[in-house]
Amino acid sequence: MINRFATISRRALLGGATALALGSAAPPASFAQEGDIKLGLLIGLTGDMGPWAPALNNAAILAVEEINAAGGILGRKVQLVTEDNNSAVAGAVRGATKLVSVDAVSAIIGPESDPIVALRSFAKDNKVPVISTSAGTEALDKAGGTGTYIYRTNASDSFLGVVHAKLLLDEMGQKEIALVVENLEGTMSGANTFRKAYERLGGKIVKEVVLAPGQSSYQAEVRAVADTDPDMVFLAVGQTAGVNFVKQAYQRGYDWKYWVTAELQSPDFVNAAGVEIVQGTINPVSSQVENAESWERFSAAYEARFGEKPEPGFYQAETYDAFIAVALAIEAAGDASGEAVDANLTKVSGPDGKKVISFEEGREALKAGEDIDYEGASGSLDFDEFGNVTIPATRMLQITEDGSWQTIKVIDSSNFPAN
Amino acid sequence: MEGILLFAISIGTLAAIYGMVTLALNLETGTGPLWDLGIVSFFGIGAYAYVILTAAPAEGHQHYLYGFGLPMWLGVIGAALAGAVAAWFIGLPSLRLRKEYFLIVTLAFAEVLRQLYINEDWLTNGVAGIYGLEQPLRGLVEARQYTYVLFALAICGLLAVWALTRMISLSAFGRACKALRENEALAITAGIDPRRTSMVLYVLAGAFTAVAGVFYVWYNTLVVPGQFSSDLTFFVWTALIIGGVGSSRGALFGAFIFILLHDSLRFLQVSGETAVTLTSLRTALIGLLLILILRFRPNGIFPETRVVFKLPDRAKAAEGAKRKGLA
Numbered sequence: 001m002i003n004r005f006a007t008i009s010r011r012a013l014l015g016g017a018t019a020l021a022l023g024s025a026a027p028p029a030s031f032a033q034e035g036d037i038k039l040g041l042l043i044g045l046t047g048d049m050g051p052w053a054p055a056l057n058n059a060a061i062l063a064v065e066e067i068n069a070a071g072g073i074l075g076r077k078v079q080l081v082t083e084d085n086n087s088a089v090a091g092a093v094r095g096a097t098k099l100v101s102v103d104a105v106s107a108i109i110g111p112e113s114d115p116i117v118a119l120r121s122f123a124k125d126n127k128v129p130v131i132s133t134s135a136g137t138e139a140l141d142k143a144g145g146t147g148t149y150i151y152r153t154n155a156s157d158s159f160l161g162v163v164h165a166k167l168l169l170d171e172m173g174q175k176e177i178a179l180v181v182e183n184l185e186g187t188m189s190g191a192n193t194f195r196k197a198y199e200r201l202g203g204k205i206v207k208e209v210v211l212a213p214g215q216s217s218y219q220a221e222v223r224a225v226a227d228t229d230p231d232m233v234f235l236a237v238g239q240t241a242g243v244n245f246v247k248q249a250y251q252r253g254y255d256w257k258y259w260v261t262a263e264l265q266s267p268d269f270v271n272a273a274g275v276e277i278v279q280g281t282i283n284p285v286s287s288q289v290e291n292a293e294s295w296e297r298f299s300a301a302y303e304a305r306f307g308e309k310p311e312p313g314f315y316q317a318e319t320y321d322a323f324i325a326v327a328l329a330i331e332a333a334g335d336a337s338g339e340a341v342d343a344n345l346t347k348v349s350g351p352d353g354k355k356v357i358s359f360e361e362g363r364e365a366l367k368a369g370e371d372i373d374y375e376g377a378s379g380s381l382d383f384d385e386f387g388n389v390t391i392p393a394t395r396m397l398q399i400t401e402d403g404s405w406q407t408i409k410v411i412d413s414s415n416f417p418a419n
Numbered sequence: 420m421e422g423i424l425l426f427a428i429s430i431g432t433l434a435a436i437y438g439m440v441t442l443a444l445n446l447e448t449g450t451g452p453l454w455d456l457g458i459v460s461f462f463g464i465g466a467y468a469y470v471i472l473t474a475a476p477a478e479g480h481q482h483y484l485y486g487f488g489l490p491m492w493l494g495v496i497g498a499a500l501a502g503a504v505a506a507w508f509i510g511l512p513s514l515r516l517r518k519e520y521f522l523i524v525t526l527a528f529a530e531v532l533r534q535l536y537i538n539e540d541w542l543t544n545g546v547a548g549i550y551g552l553e554q555p556l557r558g559l560v561e562a563r564q565y566t567y568v569l570f571a572l573a574i575c576g577l578l579a580v581w582a583l584t585r586m587i588s589l590s591a592f593g594r595a596c597k598a599l600r601e602n603e604a605l606a607i608t609a610g611i612d613p614r615r616t617s618m619v620l621y622v623l624a625g626a627f628t629a630v631a632g633v634f635y636v637w638y639n640t641l642v643v644p645g646q647f648s649s650d651l652t653f654f655v656w657t658a659l660i661i662g663g664v665g666s667s668r669g670a671l672f673g674a675f676i677f678i679l680l681h682d683s684l685r686f687l688q689v690s691g692e693t694a695v696t697l698t699s700l701r702t703a704l705i706g707l708l709l710i711l712i713l714r715f716r717p718n719g720i721f722p723e724t725r726v727v728f729k730l731p732d733r734a735k736a737a738e739g740a741k742r743k744g745l746a
Contacts, residue, residue: 043693045698054695061691080691084698089639089646094429097566098685118497118641125562133444138480182535185546185643252454 006225034077037072037336039064039323040105042095044330047087049112052314056110056133057082058306059316063323066301070360079388081105089118101272105121106336109322113137114183116150123149129345131326133318136160136189144387146346149338151387153325153378155286160261161193162416163394164234165201167284168259171396171411177259178207178230180221180245182237184347187268190261191236206230211241222249225256229253235260237315243272250277258282259327264314265397265405275403287390288379289410294357308334321376325349328374346383349373349374379413428570430682431675432638438674439580439631440655442667443624449665449723450588451596451620452603452613456516456652457525458628459463460509460532462504463647465629467536468501469494470642483544488625489557495633502629505620510621529649534642548643552636567569577671579626585667586622589726596620661712663719668736672720680705 083095092115113135123130136157144150181191207228258281265283288295310316328348333340350373358364432529447453473494474486598606662673
């Protein structure tokens, strides 16, 4: 799970307000014409995930617009129903109940770690697939797959742990590291899986320090790390704690190299901490392989529609892929029920069959009677027996002298072990 | 149509759970003199106690040591006891304080407890929480119909809490609490022990809230520390204030109307694109409605009403005693 700070631009808010004013004149969604296929997006528009949710909603809008432009699924129009889950469990249960009972959606896409874990039996009972696009939790490592109605299109924290460990050992030759982790669900989970993988593959964690969230001073923790005199520090922390920690270490004269998790990969982190302090910091993010056609296509379409590029690590591509895969599953089954989606989702996403990178391409191939393998914008999107995917490549981003995050290397991670 | 009913039932279940907490808070604040800003403490204690007693032992990647796998009814009793004991412990130091200070200390205790859930991995599985928890009477009906069963259970729980809190507030003990609320000095001269009365009241409210926590676990099928932040306390307080402090009808009404307000706005959605804006406006709209309610009904929608108690007739009692003496 990501945990960063971001701001919503004033223009986006104004635009939204205008859209709302115009929209309220139209009939409400519940009276939409019969025959539309509805797909649900259940994300934390309010609460902790609030700053990132609009980007996911955009990705969903893009997918649905593309599907409709191509003539819809099974010739029927697709309607996106976005629901808030308050970034919390009870909100997810209510939101999912509404999506299933009132809107009768074919699938629910988007819930984060805690919400999707809470929806496991709900999905099966109501025969509606629930597909997360950002949940890293280990609880889903063996929980999903065909028949369970649970899937995710992003990589598990267990896999990311392996990626961090392999890159540090193989690419950086870093055999020892100090681990600093903030006590939050996302960061703890990330640090635990990293520790396991790193130690198994021969690395040594010289010191592990836990930061309590929300403190203004981490002097004691900085000192504890300094005691072991590391040359690299692994930071699995949120934005606020991360900025405080690196600043206070710098003020005490420590010149450590930092290796950070997705939580800190943002311009805000660099601006708040100062370029001179965090220059050279590295973060690996999962991505499509370099110049992958599916990613380039998605990225261009997203930019054309919303005026900004999608960010690797923001889960927009994962969300887009989930919608396209569900649409193809319905097309393949010739039936928009949740059962049909569950039965076909793994099939249409490969790895066997003709490779397709868009809904339209996939539908044509299906009409021609071929098996298909949807290649996603986020990766090859081949669901395994547990409804998980692996990530084809990892992009190593580094903070340059001018303070921007630049790709220094793209590493093929398709053959890394799953955990 | 059945779909909307199912959704309404699901919301109703949550409202019933909040209703139990609101009733417990009303017992403390409406009937009694306790301004409790830490009601979520007992909600969390109840939930965690129940889970630890009834959950299956931890799987490989989990860290909690105890999952006793006991039957659910034992879990419920355990939760109520844990809530009562926790209230007693928290009450020991904090009930010595006057209103405003009691309020601050209970708020602080609630936060301390949340930190405990987060940090005591061996007991609570930390921030990852414990999930995949079972629901009662699950096998009784077809899976989709289970929403109705849970709703029925929650309503039974709510009725029980309602009956008990009502009985308590109408009893001699309840009158003592009201006397303390109105004028502590006067209550003391009437022979009411403020410390003892407050403690009993606090422990009772703790037990009720803990049971509500069990229902919350059934509703969510998992428990994570994030569920027990002070947001819940403020939610319940708001519900009680708009409903009417001091009246159980108000407490119930407040809980239901507040949840309904939150969720009925889900139906306003026109398209995926407006969803983001609408959701941010939702909170503002609810705030506006609350302001309006309090502007026109400053004592809540159902303000406290006077209760007339029929006390034993003293003159008659004295006469009776005299007659006995003569005979």
